[in-house]
Amino acid sequence: MRDVPAIRVENLTVSYRGKPAIRNVSVVVAQGLRVGLIGPNGAGKSTLLRALVGLLVPDTGRVELFGLPVREARKLVAYVPQRSEVDWDYPVVAEEVVLMGRFPHVGWVRRPRTEDRRVAWECLRQVGMEELAHRQIGQLSGGQQQRVFLARALAQEARLLLLDEPFVGVDAATEEAIYGLLDRLREEGRTVVVATHDLSRAQTAFDRLLLLNQHVVAYGPPAEVFQPALLQRTYGGRLTLLEVADQRMAIRP
Amino acid sequence: MSLWELVLEPLQYTFMQRALMAALLVGSICAVLSCFLLVKRWALLGDAISHAVLPGVALAYLLGLPFFVGAVTTGILTALGISAVERHTRIKEDSAMGIVFTGAFALGFVLVSRIRSKAVDLFHILFGNVLGVSDSDLVLTAATGAVVLGVVLLLYKELVLWTFDPVAAAAMGLPTGVLHYTLMFLLSLTIVASLQTVGIVLVVAMLITPGGVAFLLTDRMSRMLGLAVAVGVVSAVTGLYLSYYLNVASGATMVLVASVLFCLAVLLGPREGLVGEWARRRRLAEERVAEDFLKQAYVLGPDGLALERVAERVGLPARQARQLLRRLQRAGLARWDGSRVSLTDAGRARAVELVRSHRLWERYLVEQAGLSWAEVHAEAERLEHLSPTELAARLDEALGHPRRDPHGSPIPPEVAGAVPSVRLLDRAPGERVEVREVEDEDPEVLRALEARGVRPGVRLEVVERAPGGLRVRCDGQEVWLDAHLAAAVYTHAEAAPKADDGTSERRGL
Structure with missing residues (x-):
């Protein structure tokens, strides 16, 4: 089981709102890696993640997670969207949201057990939110909400975590909590894919980078992939972003 | 008559016993569903399905089938029809509902007007007739209640996850489509079961209001369900008794009681309650x-x-x-x-905190936010009350530990009065002085002083004293300060040759 790749994607083409958002994407991600998914807006980062978790149906191609089709791998994957589109007035407190992450383990009809509540509490603690556990979800700040949804993903105890732009619009405390989490997840041997814009930390925070612009531009260790030519191809003619990329290049040893 | 007799008296009639049972059942079933309709924003779907039941009742009569079968069928068909219109056309959900349910309702109306029979009493279908509940109606309502409550209890956790976060529910592999149609089916069942009690028109209220009341009172779905059931049962039972004693329509009275409870929740609710x-x-x-x-x-x-x-x-x-x-x-x-x-020491400590916070805010607003020193006093007056001690510490840090506010007043722990100030008004002609503080309460005074270049740290020479004020030289220019302006200015005592000449500490913030 250890030898099976966490993600195997072959010739994946997925349309979003009638237009192909990613074309012929093929990539194999080994288990236990932290992967940074990098590309400009509209590159299809979210589409790829949503296809991996089965929220979008591919036009062509196939996805295997840990050697299983997506439908059979639900328990193995946790996904945190960029901004959860939930009703923020919903009568639910942070702790209950995290407990929802246990549902795949609890199974249909049954009630969460003491063990599930303990895991949920532990996950809340890991993101530093235990003091606000009884706060209604809408009464938390954006960063705190994001941490609650991260805790819910942790509570799923999945072997593969997909995080879509977790750093957008969050405070410094949340950002550090997320990076801390990435380290811990790797120690536990779990695989993490993070879509991000943060090029400055992409080189150090991840074991692999996947440069995406509708198709795969490059996939490999940061030292090999973080090249001006490749970044230019990823970001195309977007001047401002290129400048940013060049600046980051200058920081490289 | 005692309260107990008031409660028992109507129950000597079998029809009232049945009515009470029906009211309890309908009140609680509708309340349970109302919670999910509210969070799912399906309130209007309840309205739509309830109206669409009418053609079903009429058709059932024409075909000789039980009303229940016809009503459930058209209820569900309407729900499906709305989904179909929404999915396959560019029409959005609200309009889809409006189009489909008014069409169905009109069809029902046409059919009923064709029948012209006592067996299908339009008024009773529309507004209910709880006093005419038969034993078989009661059995049907109880069975419906058992189904609805049973399904909600079994699928509670799934329904909550799906209504709260449909994307996560789908990602975790929940069949969201099945949940969607399950809830629609339960809704249709409930509406049909409530028909006899409150009628088509008023069932909508029982399907929305109890959940609305409970929503205002709690932050948790589990408690919301319990509260909603309480509201639904209290409304139904109280409404029934009121209608008995006041001899008014029972279904409408139940809804009125629920509406009164809602008003109370709006006024008294803990979170958004007006009181x-x-x-x-x-x-x-x-x-x-x-x-x-x-x-x-x-x-x-x-x-x-x-x-x-x-x-x-x-x-x-x-x-x-x-x-x-x-x-x-x-x-x-x-x-x-x-x-x-x-x-007391504690009172003094609190006061010092406030003064410190106030003066740090003034400094911050002038230096960082770019406000003029004339405006900041009023702002700081508000902010000082809202700032915890840690925030003052942060401001202090960010400002580089300033010792004085923009008007020259010391920021605690810097102590006022260690060195006395001298009022500018008490200075004699020819004296050269340095401005230490200015009164900050009056923006007009501050603007006038600013226009004349008088602010803390500036050196002045008193040129002449006149009855209405004094003339000073400031930055090489002579300016006139009337007594009102001059009274707001305090100078460093040490720069004065005669320090004993009327020293006084400034008494402002």
Whole structure:
């Protein structure tokens, strides 16, 4: 089981709102890696993640997670969207949201057990939110909400975590909590894919980078992939972003 | 007649016994569903399905089938029809509902008008007839209730996840489509079961209001369900009794009771309740006045002073000032020796915190936010009450530990009065002085001083004194300060040759 790749994607083409958002994407991600998914807006980062978790149906191609089709791998994957589109007035407190992450383990009809509540509490603690556990979800700040949804993903105890732009619009405390989490997840041997814009930390925070612009531009260790030519191809003619990329290049040893 | 007799008296009639049972059942089933309709924003779907039941009832009569079968069928067909219109056309959900249910309702109306039979009483279908509930109606309602409550209990956790976060539900592999149609099916069943009791038109209220009341009272779905059931049952039973004693329509009375409960929740609810909000504001305002009292007592007279002077500065009538003083005494913040107010150590510490916060905010607003020094006093007056000690520490850090506010007043722990100031008005012609502080309360005065270049740290030479004010040289220019302006300016005592000449500490913030 250890030898099976966490993600195997072959010739994946997925349309979003009638237009192909990613074309012929093929990539194999080994288990236990932290992967940074990098590309400009509209590159299809979210589409790829949503296809991996089965929220979008591919036009062509196939996805295997840990050697299983997506439908059979639900328990193995946790996904945190960029901004959860939930009703923020919903009568639910942070702790209950995290407990929802246990549902795949609890199974249909049954009630969460003491063990599930303990895991949920532990996950809340890991993101530093235990003091606000009884706060209604809408009464938390954006960063705190994001941490609650991260805790819910942790509570799923999945072997593969997909995080879509977790750093957008969050405070410094949340950002550090997320990076801390990435380290811990790797120690536990779990695989993490993070879509991000943060090029400055992409080189150090991840074991692999996947440069995406509708198709795969490059996939490999940061030292090999973080090249001006490749970044230019990823970001195309977007001047401002290129400048940013060049600046980051200058920081490289 | 005792209350107990009032409760029991109607129950000697079998029809009232049945009505009470039906009311209890309908009140609780509708309430359970109302919670999910509210969070799913399906309130209008309830309206739509309830109206669409009418053609089903009419068709069932024409075909000789039980009403129940016809009603459930058209109810579900309408729900499906709405989904179909929404999915396959560009029409959005609200319009889709409006189009489909009015069409179905009209069809029902046409059919009923064709039938013209006593067996299908339009008024009863529309507004219910709880007093005419038969045993078989009751069995049907009870069975429906068992199905609805059973499914909701079994799928509670799935329904909550799906209604809260449909994307996560789908990602975790929940069949969201199945849940969607399950809830629609339960809704249709409930509406049909409620038909006899409250009728098509009023069932909508029982499907929305109890959930609405409960939603205002709690932050948790589990409690919301319990509260909604309580509201639904209380409305149904109270409404039934009221209608019995007042001899009015029972279904409408039940809905009215629910509406009254909703009004109470709006007024008294803990989170958004108007009364709670009013009390919170009042508490906050009282808190501010108390803090101002401490601050003024500290600034005006560290060694104690008359209550009237503090009261005047805070803007409190004498009676309220005495009440406030008693409260502060009880809290161990102030003392009263029969003639003078003084602060305890704790009161002084709190006052110092406020003064510090106030002056740091003034400095911050001028330096970082770019406000003029004339405006910042009023802003800081508000902010000081809202800033915890840690925030003041952060401001202090960010500003590089300033010692004085923009008007020259010392920022605690920098102590006022260690070196006395001299009023500019008390200076003699020919004296060269340095401005130490200015009174900051009046923006007009501050603007006038600013226009003349007079601010803390500036050196002035008094040129001449006249009855209406004095002429000073400031930055090589001579400016005229009338007595009102000059009275707001305090100078460093050490720069003056005659320090004993009327020293006084400035008494402002």
